[in-house]
Amino acid sequence: MTVLPNNPTVLIAGATSPSGAATAAALSAAGASVVAVGTNPARLNKLSEVAEGITSYVCDLADAEEVDRFAAQLHTDSGPIDGLIHLVGGWRGGGGIAGQSDEDWDFLHRHVFATLRNTSRAFYADLLASDAGRLSIVSSTAVAKPTASGAHYAAAKAAAEAWTMAVANGFRRAQSGRKDDPEPQRAAAAAFIIKALVDDGMRQENPDRAFAGYTDVRDLGDAVVQFMAADAGDVNGTRIPLAE
Numbered sequence: 001m002t003v004l005p006n007n008p009t010v011l012i013a014g015a016t017s018p019s020g021a022a023t024a025a026a027l028s029a030a031g032a033s034v035v036a037v038g039t040n041p042a043r044l045n046k047l048s049e050v051a052e053g054i055t056s057y058v059c060d061l062a063d064a065e066e067v068d069r070f071a072a073q074l075h076t077d078s079g080p081i082d083g084l085i086h087l088v089g090g091w092r093g094g095g096g097i098a099g100q101s102d103e104d105w106d107f108l109h110r111h112v113f114a115t116l117r118n119t120s121r122a123f124y125a126d127l128l129a130s131d132a133g134r135l136s137i138v139s140s141t142a143v144a145k146p147t148a149s150g151a152h153y154a155a156a157k158a159a160a161e162a163w164t165m166a167v168a169n170g171f172r173r174a175q176s177g178r179k180d181d182p183e184p185q186r187a188a189a190a191a192f193i194i195k196a197l198v199d200d201g202m203r204q205e206n207p208d209r210a211f212a213g214y215t216d217v218r219d220l221g222d223a224v225v226q227f228m229a230a231d232a233g234d235v236n237g238t239r240i241p242l243a244e
């Protein structure tokens with residue numbers, strides 16, 4: 001089993017879905033201190049069933065000012081973070097190109113992109129200063145193969161991927177790519193690429209379904225731990241395919 005050195009503090013942005021619970025469990029088992037964030041206190045409280053010692057905060061991560069207040073509170077409570085695992089998602093679509101609604105775009109922009117932009121800006125200095133700073137998102141195979149009915153979704157995910165690669169560039173330029181005084185690469189940002197997620201509840205509800213090509217949430221949790229443990233120079237700026 002992988003053990004992460006130095007008890008890193010890892011913030012899971014959007015931690016209350018099955019993928020968040022699986023990621024929190026995997027990170028806790030690997031020795032990380034997990035900070036869970038979501039908007040629903042009852043769902044956050046249930047994470048205590050997943051592993052001991054998870055601390056949780058309620059914050060609308062789509063609201064930049066709220067995120068800045070939350071970051072200040074977390075720094076006061078427990079200091080800087082080492083990892084930011086972004087899991088806020090959601091899907092809207094249908095209706096073909098002309099039918100892509102402003103309401104759906106607003107939802108996807110807020111959930112998929114604004115939450116990532118706000119959190120990565122608020123915690124960028126932490127990740128850069130850490131011995132092993134990490135940022136990951138979970139993107140979609142739809143970016144490379146968009147559909148007309150999912151045009152907004154693919155565009156929002158493409159924006160999130162581009163932002164993540166820009167963060168990776170920032171990390172590289174500040175560390176191994178510095179011309180005057182290069183340092184070893186310590187921080188890394190990457191995007192996991194999946195088709196869809198599956199968990200035990202979905203399997204129980206659909207016992208005859210194969211879920212071909214889906215990624216089990218436990219495999220996502222394990223992949224996050226491996227990403228945290230990997231050499232930063234090897235994983236910074238990468239897209240990591242994950243599929244069953």
Ligand SMILES: NC(=O)c1ccc[n+]([C@@H]2O[C@H](COP(=O)([O-])OP(=O)(O)OC[C@H]3O[C@@H](n4cnc5c(N)ncnc54)[C@H](OP(=O)(O)O)[C@@H]3O)[C@@H](O)[C@H]2O)c1
Nearest residue numbers: 014016017019038039040060061087088089090138196197
């Ligand atoms: N599910 C799939 O099949 C699939 C497919 C491709 C890619 N992905 C990506 O994989 C990642 C995880 O997927 P998922 O389905 O587990 O995600 P999700 O359920 O859509 O979102 C994860 C959590 O984010 C929280 N959240 C929503 N809005 C928030 C906000 N404004 N501020 C703070 N927290 C917020 C929700 O918790 P609260 O209720 O507590 O707010 C939710 O439990 C996402 O990036 C998703 O786009 C998923």
